[in-house]
Structures are given as C-alpha cells and as structure tokens.
Amino acid sequence: MRQSLILALLALLSGPAGAASYADHPQADAFVQELVAAGFEADEVRGWLRAAEKKQSILDAISRPAEAKPWFEYRPIFVNRERIELGAIYWDEHETILDRVEQELGVDPHVIVAIVGVETRYGRHAGRYRVLDALATLGFDYPPRADFFRRELHQFFLLSREEGIDMADALGSYAGAMGHGQFIPSSYRHYAVDFDQDGQRNLWHSPEDILGSVGNYLQVHGWEHSAPVAIPARVEGKAHEQLLEAGIKPSVRADELSRYGVSPQAAIAPDAEVGLIALETATGQEYWVIFNNFYVITRYNRSPLYAMAVHQLSRAIAERREQGRVQE
Numbered sequence: 001m002r003q004s005l006i007l008a009l010l011a012l013l014s015g016p017a018g019a020a021s022y023a024d025h026p027q028a029d030a031f032v033q034e035l036v037a038a039g040f041e042a043d044e045v046r047g048w049l050r051a052a053e054k055k056q057s058i059l060d061a062i063s064r065p066a067e068a069k070p071w072f073e074y075r076p077i078f079v080n081r082e083r084i085e086l087g088a089i090y091w092d093e094h095e096t097i098l099d100r101v102e103q104e105l106g107v108d109p110h111v112i113v114a115i116v117g118v119e120t121r122y123g124r125h126a127g128r129y130r131v132l133d134a135l136a137t138l139g140f141d142y143p144p145r146a147d148f149f150r151r152e153l154h155q156f157f158l159l160s161r162e163e164g165i166d167m168a169d170a171l172g173s174y175a176g177a178m179g180h181g182q183f184i185p186s187s188y189r190h191y192a193v194d195f196d197q198d199g200q201r202n203l204w205h206s207p208e209d210i211l212g213s214v215g216n217y218l219q220v221h222g223w224e225h226s227a228p229v230a231i232p233a234r235v236e237g238k239a240h241e242q243l244l245e246a247g248i249k250p251s252v253r254a255d256e257l258s259r260y261g262v263s264p265q266a267a268i269a270p271d272a273e274v275g276l277i278a279l280e281t282a283t284g285q286e287y288w289v290i291f292n293n294f295y296v297i298t299r300y301n302r303s304p305l306y307a308m309a310v311h312q313l314s315r316a317i318a319e320r321r322e323q324g325r326v327q328e
Contacts, residue, residue: 023049025140031150035157045157048167052136058129059142061174067303071279071286078118078309079316087113087317088324090122094207101195101215106225110321111293112214114314115300116180123180126204127172131156134176135185152176155185162189163200179203180210181217191217221299222292229293229311231268232286233276236261240287243276248304249295250275257289264289277304 022028023046032045066074091098091113098109113122120126132153139150156176160167172178176185183192183203192201195212202209239260243252255270257263262276273292278285288308297307 020054021050022052022054022136022140023047025049027140027146027150031139031154034154038154038158040157040161048132048157049136051132051168053130053133054141055129055133055137055174058134058137058174062138062142067301067305069305071305071308072282074305075309075312079312083117083121083313084316084320086122087117087313088321090116091317091321094211097195097208097211101211102225105212105215105219107215107218107223108225108314110314110318111218111223111229111297111310112211113317114310115214115297116210117313117317118306118310119177119182120180123210126180126182127174127177129172129174129176130168131170131172131176131178131185132167134172134174138175149176152185155189159185159189163202179213181214183213183217187217191220217300218296221296223296224293227293228268228272228291229297230277230288230290230308231264231266233257233265233289234263235276235287236263240276244278246275248275248277248290248298248307250290250292254289262287262289277308279305279308 028046028049032042032049035045036042066077069077091109094113095109098112101107101112102109116122135149135153135156139146139153142149153176156167159165160170170178173182177183178185178188179202181203188201188203192203192209192213193216194201194209196206196208198206200206200209201213203213240262243260243262246252250273252260252274253270254264254268254272254274257274257276260276268274268289275290275295277288277290279288294304294307294311297310298304300310301307
C-alpha cells in the first residue's frame, strides 16, 4: 500500500519543472502541519499539493452558481418533464432500496429520489473535475471561501485514508462534491453510510450506499416522515415582511400567520411551526409557507431555491409514478 502510494506520487510529480505548485503557496506549510498532526507524512501531503492543478474553469464556475438565478429561471432547470420521467424510472429501479431506507430511517422516498435528480440527474452528471484539483483550487485561489475549502481538502485527505479512495482519480463537482448525492468530504465522512454492508461507503457505485446516505443525512437533520414541506400562501399588507426577514428556520406558530397578513392556501395544524419565503416570478413574487422539512432540505443545500426545486420535483415524480400505476 505504502509502495503503491509512493509510485503514484512519483508519477504525478513528473510534470514540467518549475510549474506553479500549491506546495509553495503561503498557506501550504500550515496546511501540511495540520495533516501531519492527523498522522500523514509531510512529504506525502506536499506531494499531493504538487499534484493538484489549478483550474480556471472551476473559479469561473463558482462565480456563476445556478442559485444566483431568479426562481422563474431556476425552476425549469430542475423541474421539467425529462427529470420527472427519469425520476419515476429511477424510483422503480431502486424501489427495494428506497423502501428499506423509508422503513429504517423514516425518510420519504420521493424526496430522496428528487435530491439525486437535482444533484446529478440521477447519477448521469456526477462531476468531471478531480476532487483534488477542485478543493485545492478553491482552497488556495478563491479568497472569499478559501478557509472553507481548505478545511474540505483536509477532510478529503482523511476520507481517502478511511475509505481507500484514490485521490488521483476521484471525480466530483467544481466544488469538490462527490457521488450521485454530491457529498462534500466532511459530509461524506459524517453522514455517508455503508448501507450495503460491504465494508465501504461508496457514493459513486453502490445504489444502497447512495440512497441510504441521502436518507441518513436528512434523518440526522430532523426529517419528519410524511410531514408537509411547503404550501402556497397569499399575503396582504406589509407585516409579512417580518417573517421574510426572520429567515428560513420556522419560528412562528401557524395560528399566528393571520397577524402577519399571511393566508395559507391549505389547512395547517394551528400549533405547527412555520416560516415564510418569497420567490421571484416573471411578473412579481409568489409566497410559500414553509415547514421543518423545508428547513431540513436546506441543510443539504442552503438555497431556498434548491429546497423548493427538490420539493416540487419530488411531488411531480410521485404523481407521475402514481399515474403509471393507474394506467397499468
């Protein structure tokens, strides 16, 4: 194992002499020492930093995330006929696994399917960047979030050691997220599960581990089985702006909404904890009362647009699958 690692590093280090190296970055020494404290050899860490390549395309991609779009442009990217149809097929293909996740973890299958659909189009687009390059590029050359991505690079070293992941070959998103569910290294280490019980948590190739890990992430963050996620609402006056400013964590009782000029368009238990969001349409705004499960989805990705896309796609997939059963 040790010899194989050394040989791999020697191959990786055979690039052009004098090329810029992250091993020479001003932050490199401190980073190396952190991993030495975690049991790595300094030369080994520096070798991987030399092997990492700066990718301008990664810096370009992080500057234009989909979540920067208004809702009416963001929604069609993820909630469309193709992704709904593929989601229903994906559910059918993995029904046994999803049933087990639901029984053991209490997470609704249509939501798990939708997350995989939004993240990677059901595994079809799980990322084309080397995770090593992505995390090094952002950790050393993206000042707005460099500290965060260096921490994730640290976690990637630990993850590779724990799971036997080849750092030279592991592919992911421009932000270093991995597998069909797009787990960043820290999330992979803390929330991924070995659902097929083969001794490894494999989020690229094991459907059991992929779906079990998404379910586990939601369960750990407080998912409530069969509970509502969001319902449309109407607003009057200006008082509702206080709820918008309060953020996405539910903080008021449903029976208080009338005080803020908010009228939910479906029945809600009076003691339910809720919040309010506004989404930009082509002609104005639409309002949604949100529940704990909406907040839980934002623990996976903090964008309210993402959470709403997952919610709407999940419902559309469930409806499409039910239609197929009726036609049979």
